[in-house]
Amino acid sequence: MPRLSDSHRAWIDEAVRKVEADxxxxxxxxxxxxxxxxxxxxxxxxxxxxxxxxxxxxxxxxKHRLARSLFLYSLVNGWLHEGSTVVEASSGSTAVSEAYFARLIGLPFVAVMTTSTSREKVELIEWYDGRCHFVDTAGEVYDAARALAEETGGHYMDQFTYAERATDxxxxxxxxxxxxxxxxxxxxxxxxxxxxxxxxxxxxxxxxxxxxxxxxxxxxxxxxxxxxxxxxxxxxxxxxxxxxxxxxxxxxxxxxxxxxxxxxxxxxxxxxxxxxxxxxxxxxxxxxxxxxxxxxxxxxxxxxxxxxxxxxxxxxxxxxxxxxxxxxxxxxxxxxxxxxxxxxxxxxxxxxxxxxxxxxxxxxxxx
Known part of the structure; x- marks a missing residue:
């Protein structure tokens, strides 16, 4: 594994400070x-x-609570770095909250969701500078999110795996x-x-x-x-x-x-x-x-x-x-x-x- 650079550590520290200050x-x-x-x-x-x-x-x-916990968990684990694209599979509300936190620490965000997601949620994600990627069925969101993270060299937050362990x-x-x-x-x-x-x-x-x-x-x-x-x-x-x-x-x-x-x-x-x-x-x-x-x-x-x-x-x-x-x-x-x-x-x-x-x-x- 590559050594954690001083600049990366400093970026993580500042990102954690911003989330905690919020x-x-x-x-x-x-x-x-x-x-x-x-x-x-x-x-x-x-x-x-x-x-x-x-x-x-x-x-x-x-989902604001969850998104905050997921971002902190990803930051302290060193999974996010400056310029990382954050990707999430979501039916809407988690994506809205994650778009908020991504913008807060200056990272691009992509939400993978079904085409049936309410227009109001899509507009909120975009208001927070997030981008929406649509699939037809709920079962498709996992693989699509994982693939997008790989394509962009970003990080798939994977709320469905980490939600239970990210919160104390x-x-x-x-x-x-x-x-x-x-x-x-x-x-x-x-x-x-x-x-x-x-x-x-x-x-x-x-x-x-x-x-x-x-x-x-x-x-x-x-x-x-x-x-x-x-x-x-x-x-x-x-x-x-x-x-x-x-x-x-x-x-x-x-x-x-x-x-x-x-x-x-x-x-x-x-x-x-x-x-x-x-x-x-x-x-x-x-x-x-x-x-x-x-x-x-x-x-x-x-x-x-x-x-x-x-x-x-x-x-x-x-x-x-x-x-x-x-x-x-x-x-x-x-x-x-x-x-x-x-x-x-x-x-x-x-x-x-x-x-x-x-x-x-x-x-x-x-x-």
Whole structure:
């Protein structure tokens, strides 16, 4: 291996300083209490729902945390150097955040993504001076990203491999430590459940490891959209399963990603696309601003957990994530014609959520 030159070391040191300085300029994300209809009410019932708002990061999504960690991990490993082209396989939000950090340290960036990625995300990547390279299916992004990195002499970030190891799961202001710090003065300072969805699996790995490390009784539920293989792979104990992939942008995968760690997961549920989109719209109305579709997946699964807790007479807190803003999906998941073109019927789930508003009991239309 070539010796690490003084100039390369100096460049790495300065790049790390810039990324860390950016972190110091950023405040933590908010933890909102979501009022619920009785009997599971945050203003009188026994169960409280909290929404960790990751949309307020500088690049507008949960993936800002991941991108920062991936850049720091790559820098301290000496994988990036002055002039490196950074390449990533992404469904959009990670690429937006990585484009931000690449520009911050002065490196060119290329995102490999499917042609179905929302126009709004593409425009954000380009706004941060990134370039988009499109492929037809989610299964093609890995090889295409690897090939582009080789062609340019650059570095493939490979979020799907490194997400679970780039973040310090023991603390260091990770998302799990932040959640527990913000809950300290609540009536249920240790939540009963944390509910997340998985794209790389890195967030689930960080939270699950933190729960085990700190010996919290909190359980971790992972919500998986239809078409994704995480649920089947977890249930079957088979990491070789493959599938078509997810229609909920940013989560779910056509293969069992290396960063998905099944041993940290207490339970999983499959969420229909219609439920994700209908709940995205429902929670947006309650918040007074639009949330993205993966937030709908998370909230639908969280409401299911709350329903079970209420039925069992249990009290406690349930925490889930607002992953990104719905502004990125105005031309897709908020467009009725676009949703209809996918053959997705929101009506049964919209009706179930309307009934939930009146009764406080959520009935799954599949039941």
């Amino acid at each position: 972190s110091q300029r950023s405040a933590d994300t908010h933890l909102h209490v979501v009022p619920l209809p009785a009997p599971g009410s945050a203003t009188g019932g026994g169960v409280d729902l909290y929404l960790k708002d990751e949309s307020v990061h500088p690049t507008g999504s949960l 799961w023991r603390g260091n202001n990770n998302i799990a430590e932040s959640i527990f710090g913000q809950l300290a003065q609540e009536r249920h300072p240790v939540p009963s459940w944390i509910v997340v969805s998985a794209g790389t699996g890195g967030t689930a790995a960080t939270i699950g490891r933190f729960l085990h490390y700190r010996r919290h009784p909190t359980k971790l539920l992972v919500a998986d959209p239809e078409g994704s293989v995480f649920y089947d792979g977890w249930a079957l104990g088979d990491a070789t399963v493959t599938g078509p992939g997810s229609r909920i942008e940013g989560i779910g995968r056509p293969r069992f990603e290396p960063s998905f760690i099944p041993g940290v997961v207490d339970d999983m549920v499959q969420v229909p696309d219609a439920a994700s989109i209908a709940t995205m719209r429902w929670i947006s109305e309650r918040l007074g601003r639009p949330a993205g579709p993966s937030t709908g997946t998370n909230v639908w699964a969280a409401l299911g957990v709350i329903g079970r807790m209420v039925a069992a007479g249990e009290e406690g807190g349930v925490v889930t994530l607002l992953c990104d803003s719905g502004e990125r999906y105005r031309s897709t998941y908020y467009d009725d014609a676009w949703v209809s073109s996918l053959g997705i019927d929101l009506a049964p789930y919209a009706a179930a959520l309307a009934d939930y508003e009146r009764t406080g009991v959520l009935v799954d239309p599949r039941a």
